[in-house]
Amino acid sequence: MIREFHHIDLRDRNSFGVAQRAERLVEFETPADLRELFADGIPERWTVLSGGNNILFTRDYDGMLLTPVARGIGIVSDDGERVRVRAEAGVEWDDLVEWSVERGLWGIENLSLIPGKAGAAPVQNIGAYGCEAGDSIERVEMYCVETGAMLTLDAAHCGFGYRESVFKHSLKGRVVITAVELLLHRTPRPKLGYGDVEREVEARGGATLRNIREAVCAIRRAKLPDPGVLGNAGSFFKNPVVGADTAARLLAEFPDMPHYPAPEGRVKLAAGWLIDRAGLKGHREGRVGVHERQALVLVNLGGATGGEVIAFARKVQEAVHARFGIAIDTEVNIL
Template sequence: MTQVFEHVDLTGRNSFHVKQHAARLVEFETAEELRALFAGGAPERWTVLAGGNNILFTRDYDGLLVTPVSQRIALLDECGGEVRVRVDAGVEWDDLVEWAVRHELWGIENLSLIPGKAGAAPVQNIGAYGREAKDVIRRVEMYCVESGSMLTLDAAHCEFGYRESIFKHALKGRVVITAIEIGLSRTPQPHLGYGDVEREVEARGGATLRNIRDAIIAIRQAKLPDTAVLGNAGSFFKNPSVELSVAERLQAEWPEMPLYPSQEAGKAKLAAGWLIDRAGMKGYREGSVGVHERQALVLVNHGGATGSEVIALARKVQAAVRDKFGVEIDTEVNIL
């Protein structure tokens, strides 16, 4: 059932805990409710606010925020070794991972403890520890605000890239994701080659689904702050891709610098956290905002910070990396 909120306080609806207000917020469950909501046409300003885990409000939002709340997970079918599962947009992503592990389905265990809703997963193409949402997403269901109809987009047309998708570009502000369809497997498919994952999994007795999930959770909890305790949006910056010649030059000067393959031909990916750390910004604090002491990719609100103060610190971090390495790092967080 649709619930409407006027002049709503957003402090508890964004993981940065920034105190701003929205003129109107509507929680919805079904496509029919979306049709009714947009029946008279879309307002001048509107956007989807799911879990609020990848967004930073820098001012009051004078438009409409649309929030999915339906939380159904349904097993569709099993064919050719793949188990198809339909997930409503309002499902907490980590609840979905736990559901998959309990049902002994492989494919998303490396994405454990990523905050946010399932409907946001294809937008950001969330990823961690060598895996991304695009590895399992097969289709995305959405409501088209312009036509008033439901559409389904196959993964091949979602234009997935590193923290990128068509939903951040051509379809931004035009559709509301209502569900995703993912493909999982009953056949063990462990991916342990990233960071400390293999060591942590072996310490728990080997590569079972539960051990991998527990290992990922332990690693994330050791490095990342709990949003319930310290306001943050997870990784604030993307790992930059640079030309191979630039990467080789930098690694010649800093041999310990991590390098990763890039999805872009002729490029390599650098570790933004390492760059920020070596630029002297890890643990840096300015008033109520700071760079997290254990993970330099994360900006935190120590209490009472504004979105503008967070942005000001982000610009300072970017400048420090640029000055030391000549590399630009982009923000990953959606800024409003």
């Protein structure tokens, strides 16, 4: 089923609460809906607006926004240990996590309470507390706009990296994700070595799926603002990944700097710590600010425009570079 809106206010469709408008917004359920939408050709400008949790509108959108609304979840196969689960693109990601935890399926519990839809998870390769969606995603179903065909892409070809995927690059503007398939497990596989997770899990009685989920939810609620109360898009900046020499230089000057091993001998730093040490945690300018409990998060204090948020973000980047000589990139999709 297709539902179409014209000149629609996007304030309630983006977690920053920015009041921009879209020329056209279409909610779709099935690949057949997409074939119908693209039957007369590909619009000059279009993109997918999923949950609106990782996007910042800086102007009105003069094209077509596509929003998936199908929310089915089902088991594809189960050999007693490995369970393949298919979720349609419109499923709320956290609903999928809860669904898995209820059924004793391990793999995505550390990704609890991340806002957004299942169809958006592979694009950004969402991650938290030592886990990424790409660790569990086995394949992605998608509609090819150019050919009208349904395609399936195995995880090995998705180009998953830190907040990276092929969907942000070579497939951007060419496909619409309609469903994801994940490989989950019945054997416990707790990952507790990141942040405060282990302490919070132990306080709840040990490493069960339910305890891990509740611990992660508690940590996130304590640190992150509710978009329904304070407009934000979660982590606005990526954690920078630097060479070993750069990390060693910084650690010599800042021995308490959080750091984590990254592929190819590189080192991942904590952007929130860098912003905090640059003196910006809780800093405000006009209608925009850095959240007082999590420096990775920029917040709309009320009525801010996307342009104001971007201008403020640039100042944060400049301050971090001036203090540490490190560039921090934005994680949010800017339109």
